[in-house]
Amino acid sequence: MKRISTIDTVRGLVMVIMALDHVRDLLHMPALTQNPTDLSTTTAPIFLTRLVTHLCAPTFVFLAGTSVYLSVQKDAALYATGDNDGRSLAERSRFLLKRGLVLVLLEVTLINFAFWTDIQFRSMMLQVIFVIGVGLVLLSWLIRFQVRSILIAGLLIVFLHDLLLLVPPFTNQSARLGWALLFRTDFFAVSPNFSLLVAYSIVPWFGIMLLGYGCGPLFAKPIAERKTQLIRLGVGSLALFLVFRFLNLYGDPVPWSAQKNGLFTVLSFLNINKYPPSLLYTAFTLGIMFLLLALFDGSRSGLARRLEVYGKVPLFYYLIHWYLVKGAMIGMVLLQGYSFSDMPLGPMSFGRPAAAGVTLPVVYAVWLALVIILYPLCAWYGRYKAEHPEVAWTRYV
Incomplete structure (x- = not known):
């Protein structure tokens, strides 16, 4: 099955947008104390900057599921013809399992070190790479089932998991941790020297990944038919969001x-919950994603081709961009007259002095510079992967 360029293009777009949110988190002056979606303290520009980045994680997770489906189908087709590049079902399952475990390992090591730059690892935050990794581990078993069954499972999770918010909080810490890992974002001050933030809970995000896998057959259709269905899915998802949100x-x-x-009433209407992703958050973000997929499907414009460069190497981009963002934060702190000894380290501290930071326009400028720097790096790595298929580790990064 031929690689679908529109998937890489839209994935590249949301990865570019994602970097804006992370630059804002680490460099923006009020970011340490102000919730960008708290309507009692935020401003419209800050709220909208955060709102647009809501698109990133659901798209990333959904398309991870779609990519698994396409990879599985490609392997199955090659294996059926006796091609040495094909893999049996058992081999595909083992690869997904290993790749999922690699992602979880990267989350708790290189990625968390990029957040906190604390060699003692006194902070641990489980985010999108963690849930994608766990999702691949689960899919390594689920690929044995029919695509329709997987799609139905994803729909049931997305539509019904909000009911679990009615479950009262657990007082037993082990039960509370298990519930957080599965269903509900939670913070754990484990000790004075270690804190854990379960930002992304497995089941709600896995539901989105299952939707992506279940929609995989759509990308085998001719472009004209596919575009029509993507537009219908996008409009339908946004209509669901509008109706349910209006009813409250x-x-x-x-x-x-x-x-x-x-204006702030409109912002209240759009202020939907990401942690964990609510039904309306998912409908809103995936609705926009479907329309973007339709917009870029078959496009070979200059913008599409440039975004595709990022989208072909998503994990490479993700790893490198965090270190660049953290480097930018450290550079900002030093330029503002602080020293390394002024950077607080410890549980849940990015290492930024409380008074350090830049304005929102500067955040946008740093973000654009970072995205420009990443382009040649991603282009180089994309070429390296294509030219060296025999290098096994590139299949995991």
Whole structure:
């Protein structure tokens, strides 16, 4: 099965946007103390900067599921013809298992070190690479089932997991940790020297990955038919969001309400829950994703080709961009007159002095510079992977 360029293009777009959120987290002046979606303290530019980056994680996870489906189908087709590049079902399952475990390992080592730059690892945050890794481990078993069954499972999780918010918090710490890993974002101050933040819970995000896998057959259709179906899915998802959000009855734990003016009332309407991803958050973000897939499907414009460069090497981009963002933060702190000894290290501390930071326009400037720097690096690595298929480790990064 031929590689679908629109998947790489849209994945590249959301990865570029993702870097904006991480630059804002580490460099923006109020980011240490201000929740960008708290309507009592935020501003419209800060809220909208955060809102647009909501698109990233669901798209990333959904397309990870789609990519697994396409890879499985390609392997099956090659194996059926006796091609040496094909893999049996058992071999495909083992590869997914190993790749998932590699992602989990990278999350708790290189990625978390990039967040905190603390050699003692006194902080641990489980984010998107963690849930994708666990999702691949689970899919290594589920690929034996029919695609339709996997799609139905994904729909049931996405539509029904909000009901679990009715379950009261656990007092037993082991039960609370297990519940957080599976269903609900939670923070654990394990000791004075170690804290754990389960930012991404497995089951809600795995539901999105299952949707991506279940929609995989759509990409085997001719472009014209595929574009039509993608537009229908996008419009349908956004219509579901609008109807359910307007009714204010189900689909998000925080209802919208009238605010101090019309603009902030609209922001309240759009203020949907990511941790864990609510039904309305998922419908809103995936609706936009479907429309973007339709927009870029078959496009070979200059923008599409440049975004594709990022999207072909997503994990490489993700790893490198975190170290560049952290390097930018350290450079900012030093340029503002602080020394390394002024950078606080410890549980849940990025190492940025409380008074250090830059304005939102500077955040955008740093973000654009970072994205430009990443382009030749991603282009080089993409060529290296294509020219050296015999190098086994490139299949994991």
